[in-house]
Every structure is written in structure tokens, then in C-alpha cells.
Amino acid sequence: MSAAPVGARIEWRVAKVLEVVPETPRTRTLLFDVPGWPGHRAGQHVDVRLTAEDGYQTERSYSIASAPKDPKLALTVERLDDGEVSPYLTDELHPGDVLELRGPIGGYFVWEITTGGPLFLVGGGSGIVPLMAMIRHRHSSLAAENGEARKKLRTRLLYSSRGWDEVIYRDELAALAGKDPTLEVIHTLTRSAPPDWKGFRRRIDRAMLAETAWPADESPRVFVCGPTPLVESVAGTMVDLGHPPALVKTERFGPTGSPT
Amino acid sequence: MTPISRGFRGRRQPEGAAAKLPPGQYETRDFPVLSAGPTPRTPLSVWDLTLRGTDGQTARWTWDEFVALPREKITVDIHCVTKWSKFGTSWEGITIDTLIAAAGARGVKTASYVLARSDGGYTTNVPLADLTNGKAWIAFNYGESPLAPEHGGPARLLVPHLYFWKSAKWVRELRFMETDAPGFWESLGYHNYGDPWREQRYAGDE
Numbered sequence: 287m288s289a290a291p292v293g294a295r296i297e298w299r300v301a302k303v304l305e306v307v308p309e310t311p312r313t314r315t316l317l318f319d320v321p322g323w324p325g326h327r328a329g330q331h332v333d334v335r336l337t338a339e340d341g342y343q344t345e346r347s348y349s350i351a352s353a354p355k356d357p358k359l360a361l362t363v364e365r366l367d368d369g370e371v372s373p374y375l376t377d378e379l380h381p382g383d384v385l386e387l388r389g390p391i392g393g394y395f396v397w398e399i400t401t402g403g404p405l406f407l408v409g410g411g412s413g414i415v416p417l418m419a420m421i422r423h424r425h426s427s428l429a430a431e432n433g434e435a436r437k438k439l440r441t442r443l444l445y446s447s448r449g450w451d452e453v454i455y456r457d458e459l460a461a462l463a464g465k466d467p468t469l470e471v472i473h474t475l476t477r478s479a480p481p482d483w484k485g486f487r488r489r490i491d492r493a494m495l496a497e498t499a500w501p502a503d504e505s506p507r508v509f510v511c512g513p514t515p516l517v518e519s520v521a522g523t524m525v526d527l528g529h530p531p532a533l534v535k536t537e538r539f540g541p542t543g544s545p546t
Numbered sequence: 547m548t549p550i551s552r553g554f555r556g557r558r559q560p561e562g563a564a565a566k567l568p569p570g571q572y573e574t575r576d577f578p579v580l581s582a583g584p585t586p587r588t589p590l591s592v593w594d595l596t597l598r599g600t601d602g603q604t605a606r607w608t609w610d611e612f613v614a615l616p617r618e619k620i621t622v623d624i625h626c627v628t629k630w631s632k633f634g635t636s637w638e639g640i641t642i643d644t645l646i647a648a649a650g651a652r653g654v655k656t657a658s659y660v661l662a663r664s665d666g667g668y669t670t671n672v673p674l675a676d677l678t679n680g681k682a683w684i685a686f687n688y689g690e691s692p693l694a695p696e697h698g699g700p701a702r703l704l705v706p707h708l709y710f711w712k713s714a715k716w717v718r719e720l721r722f723m724e725t726d727a728p729g730f731w732e733s734l735g736y737h738n739y740g741d742p743w744r745e746q747r748y749a750g751d752e
Contacts, residue, residue: 384549531667
């Protein structure tokens with residue numbers, strides 16, 4: 287990546303929508319052309335700013351879904367019914383439209399090939415987005431590598447969705463895991479499941495983490511992203527299972543659903 | 547030139563709320579949680595708070611000693627760099643002025659900058675002038691209840707006039723420094739000072 291000079295202002299840039307890809311009934315991926323984009327690391331996010339005709343502006347943050355080397359910057363947005371910005375992004379925005387964004391932002395919830403592995407990723411709902419950037423980054427960076435290099439960066443994704451139709455990137459994840467034995471994708475469905483479903487059928491709990499996580503003595507890099515209750519519970523349980531807190535990185539999104 | 551987002555109307559804040567919102571922020575009624583890692587859980591029996599002078603001199607309070615200090619009730623608006631603001635949050639805590647005065651009596655000398663250090667290793671830097679004269683507290687109650695661990699309990703720094711990452715959760719030490727030194731987020735691309743009214747979110751913002 288080409289990094290911006292340290293301390294340089296992260297400028298607002300005009301991004302043009304190239305493509306809108308439906309992912310699930312509630313989510314869309316927006317693919318952008320961003321002239322001057324300085325590059326990003328997997329796990330980082332951008333700020334998006336919308337401006338109404340009367341000059342009213344509002345901003346939100348969205349995780350980047352694309353790998354650093356992908357030609358287009360991708361954001362995957364979940365429609366929140368009472369949201370001010372997400373329904374506009376998922377329902378109104380069309381190819382050719384522009385909006386302002388600035389980034390990349392965040393230097394902690396980040397994984398690069400050089401960070402090493404193994405990698406244990408835990409996502410809930412649209413919390414998959416920054417984890418997908420890591421999976422895509424791993425895939426494109428390992429394209430020419432042998433089995434040994436892949437094994438060092440062996441990766442498990444534990445992904446909690448409400449139902450099979452709400453699994454974001456479902457086909458792409460299946461395709462990537464299908465051709466790479468060092469990438470395992472484990473789904474759990476919390477509200478509804480197809481009749482022939484044989485996978486996990488509950489919220490992520492201690493037993494599920496004990497069964498699916500790389501053992502603590504393999505020092506996995508752990509990234510957890512999702513709604514706050516999921517992140518609180520998973521991160522706390524990983525520490526209980528013996529993983530050092532410094533290797534458990536979290537990203538949460540609201541609303542919390544409770545005022546505590 | 548700022549492009550207009552075709553078809554975007556947005557949700558205008560009522561006049562009163564709009565005046566209380568720094569640029570780029572929106573009001574939330576929830577209390578979102580943002581932390582970089584697992585929530586530390588330190589039993590009150592081993593919890594302590596230390597103020598550390600530039601020469602290494604310290605003043606230390608156990609939990610019982612700390613909550614016995616004169617306390618204040620505070621109602622303030624808070625602003626998170628991730629864009630949400632929450633109006634009228636009520637806390638109970640001890641002013642940094644009170645802590646500094648008590649530490650001064652034990653020989654702890656202040657300096658122009660402070661580094662707050664928390665359980666879990668989190669740090670953040672704040673100029674001393676932003677912590678004194680009734681501008682900052684170490685808070686341990688939220689509303690009428692003990693501050694929940696995910697929100698920084700048992701006690702967190704509360705510096706409401708700066709972005710909320712400066713209000714370090716799980717705080718255990720305030721260290722006085724002659725020269726400024728960046729904390730955790732300040733080393734990872736966020737602004738060194740973080741004034742929401744000047745929208746100082748990231749390094750390089752004026």
C-alpha cells in the first residue's frame with residue numbers, strides 16, 4: 287500500500303458509485319472509484335458524508351470490505367430501518383452517483399499477512415465486513431504461495447447470522463473455503479435454518495468457541511466484530527479460554543439495544 | 547466543492563438539539579460501547595488509583611478510600627469520535643482537582659501533561675489544563691448505578707469536552723509528564739487533542 291505521510295490530514299474525497307451488489311435482503315455492497323485513494327489495510331474503515339440540497343450534512347463510519355489490492359473500494363452496508371443514512375445508501379444510491387468519504391481510518395483492528403497467524407475470526411451479522419477484507423487480503427496475497435505458507439496463516443471464521451438468507455458473502459465464502467483447505471468457514475444460525483441444516487443452531491457460546499477456536503497455545507490472532515453483546519461475550523470467553531487479551535481485537539457497532 | 551447527495555434529505559435535529567451537536571455528530575439515545583479489546587474485570591478488593599508525579603512520587607487510593615473522597619453529581623453531553631453524541635448523561639465521580647489537591651498534600655507534583663493508564667493497557671494523553679478547574683472527573687456511578695464494566699467500570703476518566711476516547715475506561719493511573727506523549731488511539735491515527743467542536747477526529751485535522 288502507499289501510505290499517506292504521517293500526520294497528513296485525511297482528506298474528504300469524492301467517490302463515484304460504480305456498482306451496487308445485493309448481498310442479502312438487508313445488505314448491499316457499494317463499489318466505488320475513489321480518485322487519489324491512498325490505500326488501506328484490511329480491517330480499516332471510512333467515514334461517509336452525505337450532503338442534502340440545503341447544505342445539511344451527516345456522517346457515518348463503514349468498514350471496508352475489499353482487500354487492499356482490489357481495484358475498487360467496497361463498502362457493505364446493512365439497512366437499519368430507522369437509520370438516517372443506511373436506507374439511503376442501500377435503497378437510493380445508484381451507479382453514477384457520488385458521495386464523499388475519507389479514510390482509511392483505524393490502525394488497531396487490522397490484519398496483514400505480516401501480522402501472522404493462525405487467524406480466528408468471529409463475526410456477527412454485518413460484523414463480517416472487516417473480517418471479509420482480511421479473508422480477501424489473505425486469499426489474494428497467498429495466490430502464489432505453497433501449502434506451508436497457507437498453513438502458517440490457517441484461518442477459521444465463525445460467523446453468526448439470523449438465518450441462511452441473511453448470510454452476507456455466503457457464496458464467496460463457500461467458494462474460497464472450497465478450494466483452500468486452510469480456510470474453514472463455520473456458520474451458526476440463531477433464528478431460522480433450512481430443514482436440512484446440520485450446522486450450529488444457536489448463539490455463539492463458550493462450548494462453541496472451545497470447539498472452533500484454535501487452541502490458546504497456538505497463539506491465534508483473534509478478531510471479533512459484531513453487535514456489542516456478541517463482542518462482549520466472545521471476547522470475554524476467549525480470555526477465559528486462555529487467550530491473551532492483547533491478541534483479542536474487537537470492533538463493535540451499535541445500537542446496543544440497551545441503555546446501560 | 548461538496549457534491550449534493552441526490553435524493554438525500556436527512557433527518558434534521560430539532561433546533562435545541564442541533565445547537566448541542568458538534569459538527570458531523572448525530573444524537574443517539576442508546577449508549578454504544580466501543581473498546582479495542584476484551585473488557586477487563588478487576589475486583590474492587592485489588593483495585594487502586596495512583597497519581598504519579600514526574601519524579602516518581604505517588605499517591606494511591608484503595609477503592610474504599612477513593613469513594614470516600616468528596617463526590618459530585620455531573621450531567622453532561624458526551625461525544626464519541628464514531629459520530630454519536632448523547633445528551634444529558636448523569637454521572638457521579640470525583641473531580642481531578644480533588645485528587646490533585648490530595649496528591650499534592652502527599653508530595654506529588656503535577657506537570658503540563660497527563661497520561662491516563664487503564665487496566666488492559668489502554669492509555670490516553672490529555673493536557674493538565676483540560677482536567678482541572680472542574681472540567682474532568684473520575685466517575686464511578688452512571689445514573690444511580692455503579693458504572694457497568696463495558697462502559698468503563700469500576701471507574702473511568704470523564705472529560706466530556708473532548709471526544710470520548712479521552713475519557714479512559716477502567717482508569718488506574720494518572721501520570722504527570724513535562725512533555726506530551728501520545729496514548730493508544732493518538733498513536734493509531736487519531737487526533738492528539740480531540741476537540742469535537744473543531745472536529746479534531748484524526749491526526750492532521752486542524
